[in-house]
Amino acid sequence: MKQSPSGYFNDPDAPITSSPAEMQRYLSKVSGPLLDRIDIHIEVTPVPFEKLSDDRKGESSVSIRKRVTAARERQTLRFADLDAVHYNAQMTVKQIRTFCQLDPDSKELLKTAMERLNLSARAYDRILKVARTIADLEGAAAINGAHISEAIQYRSLDRDGWLG
Structure with missing residues (x-):
């Protein structure tokens, strides 16, 4: 998704820039419920030579x-x-509750993120699915706070104002 009218969102060396208000107006055209259905969204800056x-x-x-x-x-x-169901992305809400159990510290971390970032219930489920996948990539049997933290970082468009 192109994230600014100029096409140079988050590029410090952009030849054309958009003001924060222009970018906010442009990004607000994408509905929150649509964004909630996307598991991972991150901002990527150009890689210097x-x-x-x-x-x-x-x-x-x-x-x-x-x-x-x-x-x-x-x-x-x-x-x-x-x-x-064959993969984490296919889990239902009931299956998420079964296969994405959190220890008290991880649960508190996710609760804090939910409150501070004003995340939806759908975003909560997406974070748990992504955290389960991160744990699987590490070979970990259980989801821990590091997995939750990383999964939260992949929800950059959920943050207030979408511009971090």
Whole structure:
């Protein structure tokens, strides 16, 4: 989704910029209920040439693929007894309550985020699904506070004013 009239949202080196009011007006055309149905939304800034041309190696695609495949296998096993569910994204509200149990600290963290960011019930469920997937990618049996924190960060458009 293009996030500003100029197409240069969050780009510090943009040749054309939009005022915060113009961006807010532009972004407000997307309904909250529609955004609630999107699991992950993040702001991405352009990558400077220096970083693109850096010789440092990141995680390889093969390594990432192995981690994703292992996470999908965990999900397939978790939902083996359910007919229509194979992956976290397909969970119903009842299944979220069953498979996304939180410890007291994680629950408090999510409660605080819900109140401060004024998140909807649908956003709550999306955060839990994403946190479950993050835990699966790490190979963790349970969701912890770090997983919840990361999942909350992927809800950037839920924040007041959409501009952080």
